Amino acid sequence: MKQLHSFQRNLARHFRILISLAFVFAIYxxxxxxxxxxxxxxxQLVDDKAGIFIEATDLNSHVKQFLASPLVTRFQESHVFQSxxxxxxxxxxxxxxxxxxxxxxxxxLPLLNKIFGQSVGLAIFNxxxxxxPSFLFLTSVKDPxxxxxxxxxxxxxxxxxxxxxxxxxxxxxxxxxQTSSAEKSSxxxxxxxxxxxxxxSENEKVLQSAIDLYVNQNSKKQPLKNQASLFNxxxxxxxxxxxxxxxAGSVFLNPRIWDEHIQTPKNDVERGVxxxxxxxxxxxxxxxxxxxxxxxxxxxxxxxxxxxxxxxxLRIPPEIxxxxxxxxxxxxxxxxxxxxxxxxxxxxxxxxxxxxxxxWQKIHAVSIGLLSGLDPVTELSKTLGPxxxxxxxxxxxxxxxxxxxxxxxxxELSSPDQETxxxxxxxxxxxxxxxxxxxxxxxxxxxxxxxKNDTPPSILRIENHDLYEMRWxxxxxxxxxAYGINxxxxxFASSPELIKEFxxxxxxxxxxxxxxxxxxxxxxxxxxxxxxxxxxxSIRTFIDENSDFLAKQLAKGQGGxxxxxxxxxxxxxxxxxxxxxxxxxxxxxxSQVRVIIGLGSLDTTN
Numbered sequence: 001m002k003q004l005h006s007f008q009r010n011l012a013r014h015f016r017i018l019i020s021l022a023f024v025f026a027i028y029x030x031x032x033x034x035x036x037x038x039x040x041x042x043x044q045l046v047d048d049k050a051g052i053f054i055e056a057t058d059l060n061s062h063v064k065q066f067l068a069s070p071l072v073t074r075f076q077e078s079h080v081f082q083s084x085x086x087x088x089x090x091x092x093x094x095x096x097x098x099x100x101x102x103x104x105x106x107x108x109l110p111l112l113n114k115i116f117g118q119s120v121g122l123a124i125f126n127x128x129x130x131x132x133p134s135f136l137f138l139t140s141v142k143d144p145x146x147x148x149x150x151x152x153x154x155x156x157x158x159x160x161x162x163x164x165x166x167x168x169x170x171x172x173x174x175x176x177x178q179t180s181s182a183e184k185s186s187x188x189x190x191x192x193x194x195x196x197x198x199x200x201s202e203n204e205k206v207l208q209s210a211i212d213l214y215v216n217q218n219s220k221k222q223p224l225k226n227q228a229s230l231f232n233x234x235x236x237x238x239x240x241x242x243x244x245x246x247x248a249g250s251v252f253l254n255p256r257i258w259d260e261h262i263q264t265p266k267n268d269v270e271r272g273v274x275x276x277x278x279x280x281x282x283x284x285x286x287x288x289x290x291x292x293x294x295x296x297x298x299x300x301x302x303x304x305x306x307x308x309x310x311x312x313x314l315r316i317p318p319e320i321x322x323x324x325x326x327x328x329x330x331x332x333x334x335x336x337x338x339x340x341x342x343x344x345x346x347x348x349x350x351x352x353x354x355x356x357x358x359x360w361q362k363i364h365a366v367s368i369g370l371l372s373g374l375d376p377v378t379e380l381s382k383t384l385g386p387x388x389x390x391x392x393x394x395x396x397x398x399x400x401x402x403x404x405x406x407x408x409x410x411x412e413l414s415s416p417d418q419e420t421x422x423x424x425x426x427x428x429x430x431x432x433x434x435x436x437x438x439x440x441x442x443x444x445x446x447x448x449x450x451x452k453n454d455t456p457p458s459i460l461r462i463e464n465h466d467l468y469e470m471r472w473x474x475x476x477x478x479x480x481x482a483y484g485i486n487x488x489x490x491x492f493a494s495s496p497e498l499i500k501e502f503x504x505x506x507x508x509x510x511x512x513x514x515x516x517x518x519x520x521x522x523x524x525x526x527x528x529x530x531x532x533x534x535x536x537x538s539i540r541t542f543i544d545e546n547s548d549f550l551a552k553q554l555a556k557g558q559g560g561x562x563x564x565x566x567x568x569x570x571x572x573x574x575x576x577x578x579x580x581x582x583x584x585x586x587x588x589x590x591s592q593v594r595v596i597i598g599l600g601s602l603d604t605t606n
Contacts (some may be wrong), residue, residue: 042121042138043231044217045197047209050230051133051257052124056249059067059118059308063248064291070601075578079571096421123230124255125206125262134203144193148173148270167208170194236301239284242298242592244524247286255280264333289534301591313344314530314588323387324521326502327511330538332393334511337530338386345381370438379416383428387412393498395541398549402478408493408502415487426487436483436490440473447476468503472496473524511535516580516602524596528587537580543573595604 014564016252030043046053075081080107085088095545101107108236121138141147155162155175163174172192190207191200194214213229219362229234230252240253264270277439281302313338327334353360367376374380392405415426440460448457458475472482472495484491493499511517517533525531543550547569555565587594 029066041231042119042140042197043236044224044227044229045138045194045199045210045213046121046123047125047206047213048228048230048233048236048256049125050123050136051126053121053122053230053236054249055119055252057119058248059120061244062289066248066293069291069545071291071579071599072291074577074601078577081573101204111508111586120251124429125203126261129261134206135201136203136206137200138210139198140196141193141198142196144196144198146302147198148193152595163186170211170215172207172211235282239282239298240302242594243284243286244296246288246290247296248289249287251285253283255283257545280456285334288524288598289474290600292600294596294600296524296594296596298595299593301457309592311588312554313340313347314338324507324512324517325507325510326410327389328393328501329507329509329511329514330541330593331393331511331535332538333392333535334531334533335390336533337388339388341385342377342381345377346534349377365596370435372427372434374427374431380428380431380461383414385412387416392401394538394546398546399478400553404546404550404553406479406494406498408491408498410489410491410502429485429487432490433485436485437471440471440481443476443481444473463496465503468499470496472499519602520581524583524598525585525587528585528594528596530586530588532584534582535580536576536582540573540576543569543576 032483039297042055043053064554078251079564119138119140123136123138125134125136151173152161152162159177164171165174166172170192172190175191177188187296189202190204191198192207192211193199194211199210200205201210213227216227217224219589225232233254234248234458235254236252240250243250262274267268276299279301280299282300283297284300285295285297324334324336327336332483333391349360353425364376368374371380382516389410390407392407395402396406413428413432416428432548444458445459451457456475458473461472461474463470468484468486468491470482470484472480474480480496482493482496482499484493484503486503491499493502507513511533516537550567551562553565554568558564558568578601579599581598582599584597585595
């Protein structure tokens with residue numbers, strides 16, 4: 001038993017060594033100039049019963065591009081990275097690398113060049129609820145004979161014996177912990193070289209399944225497309241096709257392989273998750289490593305004929321696109337999306353009316369009166385959306401009693417088919433104006449009724465322009481609530497200046513003209529209609545221009561210690577220097593849901 005525990009500790013230690021090897025290999029390939037030779041996909045050697053498959057391809061070029069990108073070079077210059085270089089973690093890492101070289105008796109970087117190739121894969125197989133999954137590790141190697149020689153040399157140093165065997169006339173090796181002569185050696189790992197591909201598994205049958213596929217492919221007993229490999233699995237092929245180009249690595253999950261692990265749902269939340277799981281045919285994640293580090297995840301449904309309420313509310317016809325030309329370049333944060341307001345209103349009202357029928361009848365009657373006779377659900381809600389927008393910009397004057405930014409919310413208005421007279425104001429616009437005017441007048445009345453002597457009252461201001469009409473409240477406090485409206489949009493903001501800018505902004509001064517945003521839109525979210533964007537460049541500028549004020553603000557949470565506030569602000573600025581933006585985008589279609597998140601900067605040298 002002690003020997004078994006000793007081997008498990010050795011196995012864990014060897015796994016950590018393997019991770020360290022992979023880490024240093026990433027550094028090595030960044031300076032390697034070797035040519036890339038196209039090879040067969042590793043998924044051709046993976047049985048189609050694999051539940052998860054992780055793959056990285058073209059490592060040299062992807063890692064080299066990433067380490068040379070502004071994102072990495074700027075992070076290396078940051079105070080955070082420089083402090084890390086002086087930390088104990090780096091000393092421990094260097095010591096770990098020295099320990100590896102003491103075992104291999106060779107310089108590490110040239111050794112990695114001998115072992116690793118361009119592609120690495122890890123397949124995970126389900127063995128049922130009562131057993132641990134099995135794995136199959138695959139990697140292309142440049143010199144199988146040399147690698148086998150290295151394995152034999154290392155085996156003596158780490159107390160592992162290697163014995164040979166064969167299957168389908170293909171030799172393979174068994175790595176076992178060396179035990180006393182009185183005990184039987186216990187096999188722990190199996191590996192084989194299939195030409196220039198090294199395959200390793202702790203399960204002999206899993207290794208043999210890879211050998212079967214290799215033999216069938218080389219003997220050509222059956223066409224490649226008819227073999228039971230993951231490469232030929234239709235849902236895997238579909239998953240590969242939906243990922244963006246130039247990914248550095250990907251993960252594929254086949255939900256059907258893991259169905260037996262899913263327990264019967266016990267509540268509404270679990271039933272919702274269970275419903276999504278059963279309708280999901282596949283799940284895939286792709287990693288991008290260039291000027292932007294991005295993860296994209298795609299849920300693939302078994303059929304287009306699915307009924308998921310959330311998707312119905314958020315799914316909008318692809319021909320309806322977002323408009324980013326009305327968002328200023330200096331916006332700090334942006335949320336833009338599309339929503340089926342009519343369907344959402346129906347579901348909310350149906351739920352409320354079912355629970356409180358009498359209250360709903362009163363609310364419904366009052367709403368029709370305020371909306372000039374329009375029904376809020378069956379008529380007005382059809383004119384709202386689908387596009388909506390929020391963004392924030394820095395305030396001109398900062399105060400400890402107010403948030404440091406102004407905000408704007410816009411909602412698209414869609415004219416019903418019966419609204420044909422463009423010369424007059426649409427009925428839905430009149431209805432919305434009635435509601436907003438009622439709310440603004442109520443705010444003014446309530447505020448003025450509480451005023452002390454000699455305090456100027458709040459006033460409703462009105463401006464009518466060719467492109468829009470605007471109303472705002474003056475004298476209400478630190479903010480001036482405002483709204484603007486025309487036949488296409490209704491806009492709410494914390495100041496009238498934002499309303500004016502929204503309706504009159506020139507396209508060259510908008511977010512759509514920002515080079516980083518343009519690049520990301522073309523690369524990552526051309527069709528995704530739900531978007532969150534943080535403009536780190538604008539945030540850095542805001543911090544630089546208001547550093548004294550912000551340091552004092554942060555000092556409040558540090559017992560009024562201004563020095564600690566300045567240190568916190570300095571640390572934040574150091575982190576933000578590494579990149580220029582962060583985004584989260586999502587697209588919902590009948591057959592799939594795609595989500596992507598990323599951060600990075602623009603390479604100005606290209």
